[in-house]
Amino acid sequence: MPDGMTHGAGAATFSVGRRGYGPQLPGNFTLPVPYAYRSPFRHPDGSYDWKAELDYGWALIDRQTTGALAAVIIEPIVSTGGIITLPPGYMKAMKEHCVKRGMLLIIDEAQTGMGRTGDMFAFEHDGVVPDILTLSKTLGAGLPLGATICTEEIERVCHERGFFYYTTHLNDPLVCAVGAKVCEIVKRDNYPEQARRKGEVLKEGLLNVSTCAYDSDCSCKKSTRVSATFEAED
Numbered sequence: 001m002p003d004g005m006t007h008g009a010g011a012a013t014f015s016v017g018r019r020g021y022g023p024q025l026p027g028n029f030t031l032p033v034p035y036a037y038r039s040p041f042r043h044p045d046g047s048y049d050w051k052a053e054l055d056y057g058w059a060l061i062d063r064q065t066t067g068a069l070a071a072v073i074i075e076p077i078v079s080t081g082g083i084i085t086l087p088p089g090y091m092k093a094m095k096e097h098c099v100k101r102g103m104l105l106i107i108d109e110a111q112t113g114m115g116r117t118g119d120m121f122a123f124e125h126d127g128v129v130p131d132i133l134t135l136s137k138t139l140g141a142g143l144p145l146g147a148t149i150c151t152e153e154i155e156r157v158c159h160e161r162g163f164f165y166y167t168t169h170l171n172d173p174l175v176c177a178v179g180a181k182v183c184e185i186v187k188r189d190n191y192p193e194q195a196r197r198k199g200e201v202l203k204e205g206l207l208n209v210s211t212c213a214y215d216s217d218c219s220c221k222k223s224t225r226v227s228a229t230f231e232a233e234d
C-alpha cells in the first residue's frame, strides 16, 4: 500500500476512493468492521458476536490467499469509517490471527494517537503492542508530519534488504522540530489524562440525552450505545 498517502491508503480500503478508478490494489483484502449495531453475527441472545465475525472474515481470506500475506493494517477506533470503537479483546484476537499466519500488525493511529483517546496511544487499551505504528495529524500540530515507527528487528531487515523510500519533505527539519515540541507538550501537560477526563464528561452527557438503540427501557452504558442511537435516528 502506498505509504502515508490518504488516497493511496483509502483506495485499498474504502470504495468511495476507488470510484471511477477500476479495481482495488492487488493483494489487499478487507475484514468486516466490527460494528455491533449493523453486524449480522449474533449470539443466541441477540448480542453481537464479534469473534465469530472476525474468525469468519479470516476464514474467507485464508481461502483466497496462498498464506503469504504481509500484514494487517487496522485503526484502534475506526475513524473515517464511522467512529467505531473495537470491542474489548478484538485487537488482542487480531494480533493472535496475525501471529498464527506470520503476519505483522500495523496499527494506524493517525487519528487516535498522541493522547487523543485517554492513553498516549489507543493500542494501549487492549494491551497489544503493534509491530509498526503510524502517526500523523496531532504529531505535526497542523503541519504535514507523519511517522512510521517499528521494532528494531523490522528496521534491521529493511536496512539489510535496501528498502528505499523518499518524498520531497522526508526528514524535513522544520516539521520534525514541531513534532518534537508536540511530543514534549503532550507529555508535559498530560494530554491523555485531559482527554480521558473530558471524554468521560462528554460521554455521560451524551448517554443522558440518548435512548438505547436496542431497547428504549435499557439502562446500559455501553460505548456503542450512543453511536448506535445516532444511526437509528438517521
Ligand SMILES: Cc1ncc(COP(=O)(O)O)c(C=O)c1O
Pocket: 004, 005, 006, 009, 075, 079, 080, 108, 110, 111, 136, 137, 145, 146
Ligand atoms: C486513519 C488515517 N490513516 C492515515 C491517514 C493519512 O494521513 P497522512 O495523509 O497525514 O499521512 C489518515 C488521513 O486522514 C487517516 O485518517
